[in-house]
Amino acid sequence: METSLHQQLKQHYAGEGDQIEVRLGDYIIDVISGDELIEVQCASLSAIRDKIRDLLSSHTVRVVKPLAARKYLVRKKARGNKVLSARYSPTRQTWIDVFDELVHFVTVFPHESLILEIAMVELEEHRVPMKRKGWRKKDYRTTDRFLKEVTETRQLRTAHDLWDLLPETPTGQFTTAELAKAVKVPRWNAQKIAYCLRETGCIQLIGKRGKALLYEYSSPVCSQPKPKAA
Structure with missing residues (x-):
């Protein structure tokens, strides 16, 4: 309805x-x-x-x-x-x-x-x-x-617009725990944010820090939207 x-x-x-x-x-x-x-x-x-x-x-x-x-x-x-x-x-x-x-x-x-x-x-x-x-x-x-x-x-x-939604952003390499601290949200919420940023190309997975996944900002990719479908 x-x-x-x-x-x-x-x-x-x-x-x-x-x-x-x-x-x-x-x-x-x-x-x-x-x-x-x-x-x-x-x-x-x-x-x-x-x-x-x-x-x-x-x-x-x-x-x-x-x-x-x-x-x-x-x-x-x-x-x-x-x-x-x-x-x-x-x-x-x-x-x-x-x-x-x-x-x-x-x-x-x-x-x-x-x-x-x-x-x-x-x-x-x-x-x-x-x-x-x-x-x-x-x-x-x-x-x-x-x-x-x-x-x-x-x-x-663009994916960069998603990055700009964040009130604060982590610098350099970061985990979802550090993203959660920067944005002031629970870690489970930061994991959703990281998933969206990663899937849209705004951040990239570069390895691990201990058991935590490690990310970094990827600005060249981040500024480019997906091409129009043929």
């Missing part, structure tokens, strides 16, 4: 004269803006990986991935529209969170015809109570999400 957030972002990115929800071959395209296809992906990037790969063979594509910089939580009764509570979530996503998505998208990004645009948004999320069952940890179900504001955007075109 399409969320209000997805609908609103399509409207946000569609300019005057642009087409929304247009069939192109086997696919429905969110927005066609001149020669550019725009796909808004609120769910996992892995869900559109094959679609984007196909489209890149003959089109320029911009994939818009929203991250929740701030989230207003509205809890309602399961029936009716009565609001039980409303508050801002203490959890905020940052640019680093895009690496959680990129681990499923590095076979497509970077590409000379692809722009990956990260949109920091403030959104409102509506929830209704739900009983926990089995493995389920949540005691609620999200019914819809609404866009309040797009606060900032960044466009990623």
